[in-house]
Every structure is written in C-alpha cells, then in structure tokens.
Amino acid sequence: MTQALHTRPDVFDTVVVGAGVMGATTALFLARAGQKVALIDREDMFRAASGVNAGTLTLHMTRAQLIPHAIRGREMWLDSANWLGEDVGALATPGLSMAFTEAEEELLRQRARVRQEMGAPIEVLSAKETIRIEPGINPTLRAAAYCALDGHIPTYRVGGAYARALRQAGVTIIENSPVEGISPATGGGYEVRITGRAHPVRGHRIVLSTGAWLEKMLGWLGYDIPIRCLINQLVVTETLPPVMRSVLSIANGLLSLKQFANGSVLIGGGWQGEGNIHQGGTRVIPENLRGNVRLAQHVVPRLNEAQILRVWLGLESETPDAMPLIGALTPDEDAFVVGCIHSGFTSGPYMGRLLAERILGSDPDLGAFDPTRFSSLPATGTRP
C-alpha cells in the first residue's frame, strides 16, 4: 500500500527508512506521540528479516547483555493486544537448551551462569528432569538449561497487525520505494531520495532501520561500520502429532526447534546459506541443510516421521562487536539508527520503543549501543 505523495512534498517530523520491526515500532510510537511520520520500505513492509524469522522469543539465544531488553520485548509480544491493537498469537513456553557431550555440558553451564547474572531465570537440569518435562527428547542427553521465560510467535501475523496499527496512528506508509540517497536539506532536516520518484521525501529528522542493508546507508552519513550479513536457514515441516512443548536449543546456540499450534515444526538455529546482499538471491547449502536437520532429528528423534515442507533463508545483520546500533548519529540529534540486534525479533518492539522515547526527549540508557562507538568521528559525531 502506498499512499499518494503530493507533488510538493510535505515535511515530515520524522522519516523512517526501513519497515521491519525496528523501524515500524519506532514509527508507531513517534506517531502516537503526535509526530507526523513517514515510513519507507524498498519492498512491501515486513518482508525482510522481520517477516521471515523463526519467531522464537528466546533468552537462551539472546546475547547475554541484551537479556533485560529481550525480557521486556517478550513481554510486549505477549501483550500485543494492548499496545499493538491486536493479539498476534505469541505463546509463552519454557525453553530448554541441551548438551549431549561433556564439552557441551561445560559450555552450557558456563553460558547459563552468565545469562543468570544478566537476569535470565535459567537453571541447569539433569537428563532425567529434562525428559520429565519433554518426553520426546533424545534420552542420550547429559543436561539441559531450563528457562521459564521463552516462547514463540507466529511471525506471519505480525506484518498485517503493524500495518493496521500504523495506519490508525496516521503514519504515511511508502512501500516499494528503495531509498537511494539521503542528504541534508537546506534549512535543516534531510531529503530522502527514492528510486524512480521525482521528489524526495523531506523530514526534520531521519531514522535508519534497514537491517542488513544499514552499512551502505550509514556510509551516506559518513560512518564506516563493517556490518556482517548472516544468511540464516529455516526449515519447516508438515504438521505432526505433538512432539514437543518447549522451545528447544543446544548449548552452542546453533539450534532452535519448536512446534506451532497447527503441528508444524520449525527448525532453525542460524545455519548459513549462500547469497549476496547487494545482488540479492540466496541459496541453500546442501550440507548445511543436512546438518541442521540432522541436529533437529538427533534432539527429537520422532522428527524422523516428518516431511520437510519448505526451506528458506533470511538476512540478519551483525556489527563487529555483535552489539546493536541504537542512537543518534549526529550532534544535532536529527539522524538516528536502530538495528543489528541479536535475536532482534524478540527485543524489537522494546528497542523500537526505546528509540522513539529517546527521540521524544527522554533519556533511556542506550550507552552500549551508541552507533558512534566504531567511528573515528568524535563520540557525538559531526553533521555530514
């Protein structure tokens, strides 16, 4: 849906570039606070990472430092009826992270300890205790880390829910509009140029939230931050009788396994495919498909009855220190970024809201996420 743009463009309070969960949440809370907001995406909204992710609301796989944010993000998902306007079907379940070898058990205990310190309610269980909770697990396991706060969300329901909420909040949604350049406007603010459109979109302020495509865009504002693009593989099966209740993972974090209400099982964990972010197009690496699925079948042997329905790949972004980029890019506080957040779907609504609050003048602690930390530019940045 693209609302007609006037030939002489209005000036928006904020122009958000990138309509995934980060940009859309920021846009939503800014608009609700009374701002005039445009949200631009080069495709339809929620079609990149935020539309294809595994929907695990996990603390086991979140970076330890982000656990407080993930806990809040998870709560927001479970409470979506209240702030998003509709219940998107998030489900609270426990999460179990498993160890099958001695080395894995050691890793599991060490990681559980760090995450406990960051506030995750994780305890390590014996094999016997684990099997009592999840009878379908391979009995050769040695131990598992149990987290009471886990769960999942049917990702596909989120895009439509956001579209309705954004419209209701009065956000101007501009889809199928690749942004090809951003430059300071005379008299302040920015001009955002869209491929194939004569007139740029103008805003007093911009927010960059283009996920895996942030590197290039940050470059336009003078930032040189190498952003790694992960090409994550997901596999979904046809419906099966119930084989698990919890979200399952393994000690090193490279598995996520859950069964949705309709009985289909989603297998993920960040196994990689191939692709080129600039040219587009991704493809499955057969050994990685096999490895990922073997791991799943090892953990839940009854998956040997499953049929693989679909395999797909999605792009996720990571900074050199694997910590997010959230905050101001300029001393004038008129350009912001939000992205590169590990397990970002879980914490996305919370992170987006934090940035909106920051823009609206409050002062949440975003210190560790300061985008200027990689830059030779002074900590406050300079206006390009």
Added chain:
Amino acid sequence: MSSPDFSPVTVIGGGIAGATSAIALSRHGFPVTLIDEQPVAGGQIFRAPSPYARKIVPPNHEFSGGDTLRQKLAASNVDVRFSTRVWGLSPTLMLDLLGPDGINQLPAATLVVANGATERFLPFQGWTTPRIIGLAGASILMRNGGTLPGQSVVVAGSGPLLFSVAHQVLELGGRVVAIVDAGHRSDWLRLGAMLSLDPARLTQATSWMLRLKKAGIPIHHRAHISEAQETGTGLRLTVTEMDHPERRHVYATEAAACGYGLKPSTLITRTAGVQHRHDPVGGYLEPVTDTAGRTSRPDLYVTGDAAGIRGMAVARLRGLITAHAIAHDRGVISRDTYEALTRVPLRQRRRLEAVSRQMLPLMNAGSAIPAHLQDETIVCRCERVKAATLRSAIQAGAEDLNQLKAWTRCGMGPCQGRMCEDSARGLLAAACGKTPEEAGSFTARMPFFPLPLTAVTGDFTYSDIPLPKAAPL
C-alpha cells in the same frame, strides 16, 4: 560453424515433449539424461495405464501412442531416471533430486524443461469434500486406473477436458449428470469451425459430442458450480449462471470433477530465474520462449506445455524442434540442416497451434469467478484460508500476491499454491483494480513438494554433524 559442443543435456519431464526431445537429442549425439517422477515415460496424456485399465478401458490413441513412445525411448541411448523428482535447483542449474535412493544432486550443463502443465482450480463454497476432484485427476483415475470417481458425475469447469472427461465417464458405464462450462457456446462454435485444420481432433470431438448428445446430458454454458453440500450419499450441487446469478440449477450427484483449464508448471523455470510473462489469453504465467524454446538463459530451454499450453500434438513437434535447435546452437548441425529438419514440423505446428490458441480463452473462461468468491469459501485448502481473510489482508494493505501470502499463509502449504494461486490472484486483482500481472505470482520455494525428513538426514551419528562454532554469548 564452430567445433561442435557435445556437452550433456538434461531433460526434466518424460511426457510427449520431453521424451521426444530426449530421443532426438540423443540421435544428434548428445549424452542425454531424462528425469521423470513417474515410474515410466508418458507424462499426463501418454501415462501408462494399469493392467486393470488396459483390460477394461477401450483401446485408444493415448495407450498406443504412449506404448510407441516408451518403446522408442527404450531403444535409444537416453539415460533415464524414473521415479525421480526435482525438488529444487540452484542458479547454476545444480538439480536437487529425490529418487529411489534418497536425495542427490545432479549438475545440468544444458537443461530442457518439459515438465508440462498443472490444472487450474477455482474454489466454491464446499469444494473441499473428497467427492470433488480435478478434471485432470478424474481423467487419470478413469483412463489409467479404470475407475470412476462415482457412479454419477457432474463435470464442471472449462476447456476441452470437460468433454473428454464426460466421455470417459460414459465409456466406463457411469452417468454424467450435467456438464457445467464457464465458456461461451459461441467460443466453442468458433473452435469447431477451426477443427478442420486438425482432422484428428475433429473426428474425436465429433464422436464425443454425438455420444453426449445421445445420452441427453444437460450442458450449461457460462455457468459454474457455486456451492456443494454433502448429503448422506453424495453431493447437492448448485450451479449458477454467470450472467444471470439469480438463475440456479440444483443437481444431486455422487461425485463432481472440476477444473478450469491448464497452466504451465513454472516452479522450475521461475527458480532458475528465466524471464516470464503473463499470457492474458491463457490467463497464466509462462516462460518467455522463442519458437524453439530458447529462454533468457542460454543454458535453459523450455518445451511442450511448460512453455505455454498448446496440447499434445504440438508438444511432440515442439520437443523435436527444441532438440534440433540445441543441436544447432551447440554447433552440431548447420543452419541449413536445422532449417531442413524443422521445415515440416514448423509448418504442421503452425496449423495445429491455430486450433490450440482457440482453446485458450475456453480454458480461461472462469477468470472472473475469483472476484465474486463468497467470504466463507476456503481459497487455500492447505492452510484453510478463507476469502474473507484474504479480503481483510488486502484492506490492510497487502496489495501484492506475496505480501498476501506472507500475511495470511495462503499458498504456504504442501501444494505450494498450485490450488489457490489463481483464485488468490484473481481476488486480489479485482479488489485493487490491478491486472493479474501487477498482482504478481507466488515466489517459488524449495522443496517443490514435501520431502521426507529422513531422505535428507540419512543414517548418521551425532559426531557426524558438523556443528558450527558457538554463537556469540
């Protein structure tokens, strides 16, 4: 002429077009591999009948034609891989196969896609009962299995398959309750007038029509099944006239066969990234090809109905022409030889195609139906998505077919949208005032059909799994 390039050719699809092409390519001296999901060659039309069907179905051209094709293939040097399905491919044309021995990969230097057609289906209230099957499915059941879908059958939809299926029901001693056709009677008359160009079809059509007429079967043109209700013993079908929706006819029947013409199977060509176009007459997406089946990729050819629906007689000619074109493109035969070899097939083909093209509007006669689907009607059976759900997503801004899929799951199930894509597109296009082309097509995803998980995993132990290094803590 540059030095001939005899690198191997892989053909997907052992129907008339693919098998003919494979045999001709092998005669030109290419090493040829032919892949087909069926246990023997023949495709849809020349599908091998079961021993039972051979006994009870009267001898016909399809049986004999299929037998001849299979004999020729057996006598050729073509390396055949039957009971093998292509479930994916990479941009470099590495094919992912599922065969009798599990999954494996096969690189294709040159690929000929001859995977034929898929039946188009348009839903109506109550269509998901097992008493309703596709026209193509019904035809296979009767022709190759010797079994009726029910003692009494309503035959509905559009296109020539209507009359072929009705005739097959009579042949096996069943009763055709009614024929319900979305097409105009005048389009059929126009087709009839052209059939003199295709004497074989003319004879066949005349004998069918006489027989149907003699049986006194009601035929409704410009009509469609609008609702099916299960009764204890069968179905109660409501037939609605498309130009006078208030005019309805109710039939009791054991079963119904329903289909709205054919469309090219494009999962493979779309995944390979060749250019496609929407054919407004056929109402379907087809790969862009030249007369010989060349596509926007020099290493990929499409032949037979996979390149646009033209029927079986044309399929054989197309298969032949494509094989000669590859021989020419690879420097195996000269331009002159190519022209000499293709002159007659091309001439025959032009004549036959004139008739085939006349059938396209008849097959596509149901194109207006999706716009008027009742809210309660299930569009996507796999994910049980109703028309109302699609309409509310469109209202929320899903104005592209893939966004509609992402928001509603329509088309995400095991059938890959084969059943629902046309109706979802029609509904979307009507709701947004878009052309079918603008509404888009579902992105093809792998695997093309559900793959047994154990075919991927095979035998293994935990230590065989190459665990990636731990994610950052």
